[in-house]
Amino acid sequence: MSKSKSFLATLSAFLLTLIASPAYADYVFNLPEPVAPLTSQIYDLHMLTTKIATIIMVIVIGIVTYTILKFRKSNGSEADQNFHKGAFGTWSWILVPVIVLGIDLTIAGSATDALKQIEDYSQKNDVTVKVTGSQWKWTYEYMDDDVRIVSNMLSKEEAGDNYLRAVDNPLVLPVNKRIRFLHTASDVLHAWWVPQIVYKKDSIPGYINETWTKIEKEGTYRGQCAEICGTGHAFMPIVVEAVSEDKYNAWMAEKKSAMAAASAEAASDKTWTMDELMSRGEKVYNTNCIACHQVTGEGVPGVFPALKGGKIATGPVAGHMDIVMNGSSKNPVMAAWAGALNDLELAALITYERNAWGNNTGDVVQPSDIKSARK
Amino acid sequence: MSAVIHEDHHHDGPPAGFKRWLYSTNHKDIGTMYLIFALVMLFIGGGMAMIIRAELFMPGIQIVNPDLYNNLLTDHALIMIFGMVMPAAAGMANWMIPMMIGAPDMALPRMNNMSFWLLPAAAILLLSSLLVQFIPGTGVPINTGWTLYPPLSVQTGMGMDLLIFSVHLLGISSIMASINIVTTILNMRAPGMPFMKMPLFVWAWLFTGLLLIIVMPVLAGGVTMLLFDRHFGTSFFDAAGGGDPVLFQHLFWFFGHPEVYVLLLPSIGVLGLVIPTFSRKPLFGYKPLVFFMGFLFALGLVVWAHHQYTIGMSLGATTYFMIGTILISIPIGLMLFNFIFTMWRGSLTFETPMLFGIAIILMFAFAGVTGVMLAVVPADLQYHDSYFVVAHFHYALIPGAVFGLYAGVFYWLPKWTGHMYNEKQGKIFFWWTTLSFNLTFFPQHFSGLAGMPRRIVDYNIQYIEFNQISSIGGFLFGLSHLLFLYIIIKTVKGGEKAADKPWEGAQIGTPGLEWTLPSPPPFHSFTTPPQIK
Ligand code: HEM
Ligand SMILES: [Cu+2]
Numbered sequence: 001m002s003k004s005k006s007f008l009a010t011l012s013a014f015l016l017t018l019i020a021s022p023a024y025a026d027y028v029f030n031l032p033e034p035v036a037p038l039t040s041q042i043y044d045l046h047m048l049t050t051k052i053a054t055i056i057m058v059i060v061i062g063i064v065t066y067t068i069l070k071f072r073k074s075n076g077s078e079a080d081q082n083f084h085k086g087a088f089g090t091w092s093w094i095l096v097p098v099i100v101l102g103i104d105l106t107i108a109g110s111a112t113d114a115l116k117q118i119e120d121y122s123q124k125n126d127v128t129v130k131v132t133g134s135q136w137k138w139t140y141e142y143m144d145d146d147v148r149i150v151s152n153m154l155s156k157e158e159a160g161d162n163y164l165r166a167v168d169n170p171l172v173l174p175v176n177k178r179i180r181f182l183h184t185a186s187d188v189l190h191a192w193w194v195p196q197i198v199y200k201k202d203s204i205p206g207y208i209n210e211t212w213t214k215i216e217k218e219g220t221y222r223g224q225c226a227e228i229c230g231t232g233h234a235f236m237p238i239v240v241e242a243v244s245e246d247k248y249n250a251w252m253a254e255k256k257s258a259m260a261a262a263s264a265e266a267a268s269d270k271t272w273t274m275d276e277l278m279s280r281g282e283k284v285y286n287t288n289c290i291a292c293h294q295v296t297g298e299g300v301p302g303v304f305p306a307l308k309g310g311k312i313a314t315g316p317v318a319g320h321m322d323i324v325m326n327g328s329s330k331n332p333v334m335a336a337w338a339g340a341l342n343d344l345e346l347a348a349l350i351t352y353e354r355n356a357w358g359n360n361t362g363d364v365v366q367p368s369d370i371k372s373a374r375k
Numbered sequence: 376m377s378a379v380i381h382e383d384h385h386h387d388g389p390p391a392g393f394k395r396w397l398y399s400t401n402h403k404d405i406g407t408m409y410l411i412f413a414l415v416m417l418f419i420g421g422g423m424a425m426i427i428r429a430e431l432f433m434p435g436i437q438i439v440n441p442d443l444y445n446n447l448l449t450d451h452a453l454i455m456i457f458g459m460v461m462p463a464a465a466g467m468a469n470w471m472i473p474m475m476i477g478a479p480d481m482a483l484p485r486m487n488n489m490s491f492w493l494l495p496a497a498a499i500l501l502l503s504s505l506l507v508q509f510i511p512g513t514g515v516p517i518n519t520g521w522t523l524y525p526p527l528s529v530q531t532g533m534g535m536d537l538l539i540f541s542v543h544l545l546g547i548s549s550i551m552a553s554i555n556i557v558t559t560i561l562n563m564r565a566p567g568m569p570f571m572k573m574p575l576f577v578w579a580w581l582f583t584g585l586l587l588i589i590v591m592p593v594l595a596g597g598v599t600m601l602l603f604d605r606h607f608g609t610s611f612f613d614a615a616g617g618g619d620p621v622l623f624q625h626l627f628w629f630f631g632h633p634e635v636y637v638l639l640l641p642s643i644g645v646l647g648l649v650i651p652t653f654s655r656k657p658l659f660g661y662k663p664l665v666f667f668m669g670f671l672f673a674l675g676l677v678v679w680a681h682h683q684y685t686i687g688m689s690l691g692a693t694t695y696f697m698i699g700t701i702l703i704s705i706p707i708g709l710m711l712f713n714f715i716f717t718m719w720r721g722s723l724t725f726e727t728p729m730l731f732g733i734a735i736i737l738m739f740a741f742a743g744v745t746g747v748m749l750a751v752v753p754a755d756l757q758y759h760d761s762y763f764v765v766a767h768f769h770y771a772l773i774p775g776a777v778f779g780l781y782a783g784v785f786y787w788l789p790k791w792t793g794h795m796y797n798e799k800q801g802k803i804f805f806w807w808t809t810l811s812f813n814l815t816f817f818p819q820h821f822s823g824l825a826g827m828p829r830r831i832v833d834y835n836i837q838y839i840e841f842n843q844i845s846s847i848g849g850f851l852f853g854l855s856h857l858l859f860l861y862i863i864i865k866t867v868k869g870g871e872k873a874a875d876k877p878w879e880g881a882q883i884g885t886p887g888l889e890w891t892l893p894s895p896p897p898f899h900s901f902t903t904p905p906q907i908k
């Protein structure tokens with residue numbers, strides 16, 4: 001939908017759609033098109049309850065309208081003082097619950113099959129992805145392949161119309177394979193939700209939740225974090241690229257060799273120049289740190305401290321390495337990065353923070369420094 | 376029904392000056408203070424809603440930063456629930472229950488004073504929890520939403536502590552008010568008023584009071600554990616220390632779900648008087664209504680985890696909570712059915728309270744059917760934490776609780792003030808609020824289905840139309856309340872003299888004694904028990 005649509009046109013389209021129910025078909029006023037067996041089943045369930053709801057509302061509105069037209073004093077209607085004492089008045093308290101119970105059981109019954117499938121963990125899974133929510137990005141670990149990607153929101157300029165629903169590294173998944181998601185979080189609650197391919201379960205620190213899907217159609221599927229997780233809650237989108245099995249395998253192979261190269265590089269004894277570290281450090285910073293400390297290094301006053309001219313970033317190197325690697329003892333929002341980043345990335349990141357935005361301390365931190373600090 | 380009233384002319388009037396209010400033990404004065412407090416909070420909480428809707432009018436961040444946005448969202452909910460609906464309902468209980476059952480006052484008048492005066496203190500703490508973020512060094516604002524889930528609520532700054540203390544005071548206040556109301560109803564009924572003849576409003580408050588006494592301590596315990604986790608090194612809710620973040624959610628919703636009935640029931644009680652009055656016909660199925668209210672009370676205590684379907688419960692637990700929740704539609708359905716058939720074969724007129732009554736039946740029925748949609752677990756795994764839920768609970772709470780209170784205000788204003796309100800203005804207010812309410816919240820069902828999560832400060836451009844309609848509706852809804860305020864002030868100040876029984880059909884079928892008193896009633900009423908014949 002484009003911004004240019006005028007407001008009135010939309011309003012009237014909106015009202016028209018409400019009247020003309022076939023518009024359900026175009027998914028604008030409904031759950032988005034499901035592309036997996038379970039989301040399709042949920043979609044059908046949703047349509048069933050929507051229909052029941054609509055019928056009930058039509059009946060209620062009908063009876064109330066009739067009542068207020070027919071039994072008004074201005075029409076000369078006289079109140080029947082004994083109405084509630086008749087057979088209807090005496091027995092309706094059984095009638096109504098029985099009818100409602102019937103409707104209820106129909107609905108509950110139709111839900112049990114989907115529910116059983118959701119909770120069916122006995123099947124073999126082809127791909128297992130551990131999804132970790134953190135303030136404010138998603139980390140995906142392919143458990144069978146030892147591949148890990150970090151997914152950050154794209155800026156408005158890069159994302160265009162998909163802003164808030166676009167990321168730098170989407171989760172790539174094969175179609176027609178049973179995929180298991182393991183949900184957890186590193187700091188606070190989050191919820192990973194891509195309505196077209198999979199329902200949501202919460203990401204809870206210290207616990208693991210499980211969902212599964214089988215995507216039946218190639219494409220790009222978008223979603224957002226659904227459980228409030230603090231300042232950046234609106235800014236942790238989710239994108240899934242569903243591709244054919246061949247494409248997926250090729251992507252995975254490429255990813256693996258890139259990761260192997262990166263870790264070989266990090267482990268080498270090479271001494272890096274300031275320029276090399278600065279350009280790598282900027283990338284690491286932009287993926288991991290800008291959500292709080294901002295591109296400008298200025299942070300958010302009163303909430304996230306500035307690195308530009310900051311006490312730690314321009315103070316002793318050891319203190320700087322400590323807070324980046326081990327997190328802040330005062331504020332749990334500042335996480336420990338020693339586990340998530342390798343020696344080279346940490347060295348580059350710290351070098352970058354000490355020299356960017358006019359910090360110009362001239363300090364260069366080498367991967368070997370990090371290596372010895374890890375002990 | 377008629378009553379013999381012993382008019383006593385030697386009574387003192389109200390004491391003069393501020394002491395009348397500060398030291399008051401008079402149920403009518405305390406009721407008035409509750410109602411004024413609620414009205415003030417309505418405007419504060421409503422102002423917050425206006426900022427929220429203004430921020431959401433366009434994509435992007437225009438007016439408030441993300442943390443301030445979430446803090447306003449949190450406080451909007453807490454103020455509307457604890458500051459507006461509950462005090463307004465308690466104010467009506469204070470005013471009306473002693474007069475309905477023929478009691479001279481509340482059973483525990485001094486405690487009544489204290490339960491009211493804790494509220495302004497709690498409100499000050501609540502507002503400071505919002506404002507403290509503007510002092511540097513107080514940490515992250517309360518960006519958790521009203522559910523206050525840890526670990527996020529452990530991360531937040533000093534505001535959260537103030538909020539926790541505020542919740543403590545609010546809890547003490549409502550437990551005391553409830554004990555008072557329950558005691559009054561159990562012990563102070565005039566001779567000749569057995570339980571099964573009490574006006575429905577009295578029944579509704581009996582259940583409400585009992586619910587509050589049961590659930591408020593659990594909330595207080597939960598937030599106290601939160602306070603300990605924040606400052607004293609416990610880890611009730613921290614998995615790393617052997618605790619469980621989900622435990623807090625269970626404690627919260629064990630309180631939170633019954634709480635929605637606390638908000639709902641007093642208004643259902645008002646409807647139980649308004650609908651028969653303007654249908655000129657006794658309530659249809661009074662006894663079933665009372666019993667099913669009790670059923671709702673009991674069922675409401677054991678379905679809390681339907682707010683937590685996504686936490687990963689076992690299949691058995693999930694199924695149990697799903698079925699329990701769907702069954703709530705039985706008492707809700709029966710209530711609406713009985714109200715509709717109270718109107719059937721009646722002699723209907725459409726004064727403002729009745730207009731609200733009819734609108735409530737329709738819109739609350741809608742909240743009920745979306746509630747059943749939400750109760751279905753697989754579907755809720757899609758709806759949960761989206762705007763669909765926001766739409767559902769605003770349909771439940773605005774018609775179900777707030778409009779019921781408005782109906783009560785218009786119904787009883789003549790009794791309270793001795794003046795009739797202007798019927799035409801009342802009707803304009805009704806149509807204005809009802810239409811703008813629907814304009815605001817109906818589209819939110821669709822933005823939720825389309826995938827818009829709740830509690831986000833900025834949204835993707837695809838949701839712009841829904842949000843603009845919502846915001847325009849929201850502004851109109853907010854604006855309509857200026858008319859409400861105007862009508863109230865004008866009626867308090869003057870207007871056509873109200874008769875003792877201003878509504879022709881009042882008291883048909885209910886033996887409530889409020890209409891046997893003059894309008895406005897004397898400072899002390901029923902100093903000797905009336906006899907109901
Ligand atoms: C037939 C009756 C009802 C059913 C079956 C029902 C069901 C539900 C369910 C399943 C949810 C959780 C949705 C989610 O978070 O995913 C919910 C949320 C909610 N309902 Fe209802 N509901 C009913 C009536 C009511 C009534 C009468 C009220 C209040 C007067 C109410 C107020 C709320 C509120 C406030 C929430 C949201 C709380 C929050 O997450 O902040 N509901 N309802
Ligand atoms: Cu609930």
